[in-house]
Ligand SMILES: Nc1ncnc2c1ncn2[C@@H]1O[C@H](COP(=O)(O)OP(=O)(O)OP(=O)(O)O)[C@@H](O)[C@H]1O
């Protein structure tokens with residue numbers, strides 16, 4: 096379902112070129128649970144932003160469900176993001192003046208759902224935030240903000256979940272609860288999951304690992320580099 | 322050097338009371354390396370903000386180097402923060418439009434140092450960011466932003482380092498490099514270190530662990546709860 100072909104991403108800074116990704120090719124099958132690991136600064140978030148239709152590569156092709164994403168206009172990209180993809184951002188990207196329940200209810204507006212608040216509350220209770228519904232981001236702990244971002248990514252029932260270091264601010268128990276949710280949705284609803292993580296014990300729970308190093312991808316069979 | 326006595330922190334939200342800390346008493350000796358661990362939402366960052374003179378308790382006393390911090394005015398608090406404390410924030414708190422080298426050079430302005438840029442560059446090179454000096458936060462990876470925050474906390478050569486989950490966005494190698502810096506400064510310069518972490522392998526490197534649970538503190542001897 097995710098087809099990244101020879102993708103390069105270059106940032107031009109004055110006369111210096113930063114090659115964030117260099118000829119990356121990787122694939123994720125529908126219903127797979129894949130972990131992306133690699134050193135800080137190696138290109139993982141850059142790759143996730145391209146997969147999530149938030150950024151375009153400098154070179155190469157990205158096909159999502161067989162559609163060449165590079166051919167789409169901004170409206171079509173927004174529609175794909177809203178209908179197919181749930182994205183947990185590395186820095187959460189919560190709205191500063193919006194309470195937790197509304198952060199999670201907002202993505203449901205596009206679908207015209209009637210029971211937005213109920214679904215938001217259910218999603219927040221699932222990540223242990225049933226008593227923090229009205230808190231603003233500034234009134235939440237780091238791990239609570241992270242869990243609001245997770246609830247928001249899942250509330251639209253996407254077919255693909257992209258999670259960029261979703262347990263970095265969570266203790267091992269809260270992290271395990273979040274992984275249990277991801278794995279259950281993967282098993283029971285065929286949710287395709289791509290999770291960036293620095294935690295080897297989290298990566299070990301995926302079907303397969305993709306390693307990123309210095310802007311290049313190294314696929315593995317299972318968890319052993321080929 | 323850090324004396325927290327029966328500290329309580331309550332947030333009033335309408336007619337609901339959130340008790341972030343409840344009668345917390347804990348002490349850190351000069352030159353100690355202490356880890357604070359506990360579940361997401363348990364009160365760790367709240368405690369760190371009080372220790373860092375960024376927040377005042379609702380009840381109780383905080384003495385820093387024997388001085389009752391509750392008796393100080395805003396100017397005196399700012400002076401203490403700038404002279405004695407280096408703070409690595411859980412969400413980094415970088416300035417949006419300022420390049421990395423300047424983020425790190427800024428705290429040196431108060432001390433009137435002449436070689437601010439040199440010291441900033443040295444601090445950034447020490448955390449592996451020698452090739453990212455001119456990048457804005459939006460042009461840095463999550464772990465690179467975290468390392469800028471670490472460099473900034475250390476550049477003023479504080480006597481106390483407060484680090485709130487400083488390796489959460491770092492791979493194990495980068496995390497180990499950061500811990501090596503902290504331990505070296507602790508050993509060679511007597512830097513007092515208080516580090517909040519969700520990573521048991523990071524906590525194991527401290528002299529002692531303080532556990533926070535549901536707003537209460539549980540001191541340990543070494544790493545075993547008393
Ligand atoms: N807008 C930009 N301009 C210039 N360079 C950038 C920009 N965005 C990212 N980079 C650089 O691209 C590289 C890859 O960044 P990316 O955020 O993908 O890393 P990452 O693997 O997610 O790292 P981390 O684990 O620290 O989050 C980094 O070295 C970063 O400095």
Ligand SMILES: Nc1ncnc2c1ncn2[C@@H]1O[C@H](COP(=O)(O)OP(=O)(O)OP(=O)(O)O)[C@@H](O)[C@H]1O
Pocket residue numbers: 227230233234235236237238239264265266332334339340341359360361362363364365366367368411
């Ligand atoms: N301004 C505020 N108003 C109301 N409640 C708050 C406020 N700030 C924090 N809280 C609450 O206080 C509790 C403690 O927050 P704190 O940030 O100290 O947790 P933490 O231990 O650092 O968690 P994490 O590991 O997730 O970062 C949380 O339950 C949080 O919702």
Ligand SMILES: [Mg+2]
Pocket residue numbers: 139140141185259462463464
């Ligand atoms: Mg990243």
Ligand SMILES: [Mg+2]
Pocket residue numbers: 236237238365366367411485
């Ligand atoms: Mg915290």
